[in-house]
Amino acid sequence: MTTAEITTRSIITKSNLPEADYVINPYTGCSHACRYCYARFMKRFTGHSEPWGSFVDVKLNAPDLIPEKSGKYRGKSVFLSSVTDPYLPLEKNYGLTRQILERLIPLEPRLGIQTKSDLIVRDIDILKQFEVCEAGLTITTLDDAIRKEIEPGTAPQTTYDLAKKGFKDEFDLVVLESMGFNNTYANAISREFAIANNIKTNSDLAPFTSGLSYGAEHSFFDRADGFENMCLTYGYNFPEKNIVKMDVSLKYQSLRQGQMDVCCVYTTDGELAEFDVVVLEDDKHFFPAYYCCPVIRQDTLDKYPQIREALAPLKDCVSEADMVRYNALIGSGKMDIPSAAEEFIKEFKLMG
């Protein structure tokens, strides 16, 4: 997904929706990428040609555009948001919705807010301060297979719940909340090849595969979420002689040197910051989500219950881009692991 920081000229927009006098959209685009989304038309007005769900523009100055004083919105219905979700994962870092809500309180609107994310819970302290507030949290389905199909960008809560239960039942381990980044598989190709053939997604790659080579580590060829099923899903036809099982560390070099055409990478590889490759969009959502969560032994947590609170700020605090950045710092030798950890704690304000 691409993210751009932009400024906007206005943020409270008069609405034609029957239930809202005004709407506020802190972001343009929506990473939830719901198949049924009615808001795709926004691409026409914002100059985006990418697939809906693959871009988000962050309206950095949005909170500053809320007037400090005005009687205009008193008693009027103001709705967040009509063409995005006000609690996209990016909101964890940018906090635009939170700032907007804070500034709306003195204007005394009737607030309506709708989301598919439990991040809204973070702002309950602010929502309580509105005289009239109607907040909605949509959970479309508890079936993760269906969720992936229709709302591929929403949080895979069911997977998380199953993993949590399995770790507890089988190993007496406690799985804490996800740190927010998804370290899954992806296909990477050289930028030159991608541009020359207008390849942006795994599906775009399919017509070329009979003439291409493919490299991945050994385990990728033995997994259900690996090579064979990926080829079936996307209709890939790599010739047997062009398929290479290789060491992880060689993949990026081999792409750069033209020895491999397509390589399987991880979405948080530090090399993504260094090598000029294009990571293809998994447009059929074949690869599962692999979110990172701290795991603690139950007996340790019983003995030191304060660990849970100490680790709570890690929840949803790191994006894939952040992980690429830190992996690159360590992988390139610019920082050792202790220094990177110290920097990480500082950057994400994880200690008092």
Ligand code: SF4
């Ligand atoms: S959450 Fe709403 S705006 Fe976002 S993609 Fe889904 S339907 Fe569209």
